[in-house]
Amino acid sequence: xxxxxxxxxxxxxxxxxxxxxxxxxxxxxxxxxxxxxxxxxxxxxxxxxxxxxxxxxxxxxxxxxxxxxxxxxxxxxxxxxxxxxxxxxxxxxxxxxxxxxxxxxxxxxxxxxxxxxxxxxxxxxxxxxxxxxxxxxxxxxxxxxxxxxxxxxxxxxxxxxxxxxxxxxxxxxxxxxxxxxxxxxxxxxxxxxxxxxxxxxxxxxxxxxxxx
Ligand code: ATP
Ligand code: MG
Numbered sequence: 672x673x674x675x676x677x678x679x680x681x682x683x684x685x686x687x688x689x690x691x692x693x694x695x696x697x698x699x700x701x702x703x704x705x706x707x708x709x710x711x712x713x714x715x716x717x718x719x720x721x722x723x724x725x726x727x728x729x730x731x732x733x734x735x736x737x738x739x740x741x742x743x744x745x746x747x748x749x750x751x752x753x754x755x756x757x758x759x760x761x762x763x764x765x766x767x768x769x770x771x772x773x774x775x776x777x778x779x780x781x782x783x784x785x786x787x788x789x790x791x792x793x794x795x796x797x798x799x800x801x802x803x804x805x806x807x808x809x810x811x812x813x814x815x816x817x818x819x820x821x822x823x824x825x826x827x828x829x830x831x832x833x834x835x836x837x838x839x840x841x842x843x844x845x846x847x848x849x850x851x852x853x854x855x856x857x858x859x860x861x862x863x864x865x866x867x868x869x870x871x872x873x874x875x876x877x878x879x880x881x882x883x
Contacts, residue, residue, distance in 0.1 A: 721850035724864035743809035817847030
């Protein structure tokens with residue numbers, strides 16, 4: 672399946688609120704558009720959600736929902752398998768037609784079998800690389816891929832090259848803390864979630880329906 676995504680761009684006269692700032696006390700004023708670049712359509716994008724705050728995967732799944740709402744084909748590859756943690760999203764998104772691979776052996780920060788985890792991460796990348804090259808997807812979500820990249824388990828240059836050489840209609844979303852610079856460089860849109868505070872820090876356990 673290599674059908675390009677429907678060209679569902681918003682009309683160019685839709686106002687965009689505060690595209691550069693963080694809002695603020697002053698009401699919006701007319702903008703000087705003399706320095707605005709000419710806008711164009713992109714057939715696909717590379718999005719990166721990184722940083723130490725909560726919301727990287729949540730935002731990525733939200734984008735996957737938008738894509739599914741447009742009838743697009745969506746694939747999700749999870750590079751860290753967390754037991755029941757993703758069951759909620761997995762059930763919902765596969766029910767809506769997304770393809771899902773949760774490869775990994777449940778390794779965590781204190782895994783006592785890093786060698787095996789490395790092999791499984793490489794298997795996940797091999798799967799992701801094939802899915803990326805297949806052209807079968809309008810959106811491919813590589814959830815938590817920055818971790819095996821940063822641990823040297825999968826080759827960052829290879830991942831970035833595969834993303835750069837992807838089929839022109841495939842949008843890639845990558846999530847995880849500490850996105851490597853090369854991944855940031857290849858991306859069109861990079862969001863760094865900043866941890867202001869997190870309930871876990873005050874001893875509140877992860878909550879079903881909120882955190883997974
Ligand atoms: P989410 O899946 O909620 O969008 P995330 O993808 O931004 O979170 P991950 O690093 O993948 O963050 O961690 C997933 C789990 O860890 C979630 O249960 C999330 O609530 C929790 N978490 C995220 N950020 C923090 C943090 N700064 N401190 C403690 N727990 C966190
Ligand atoms: Mg996450």
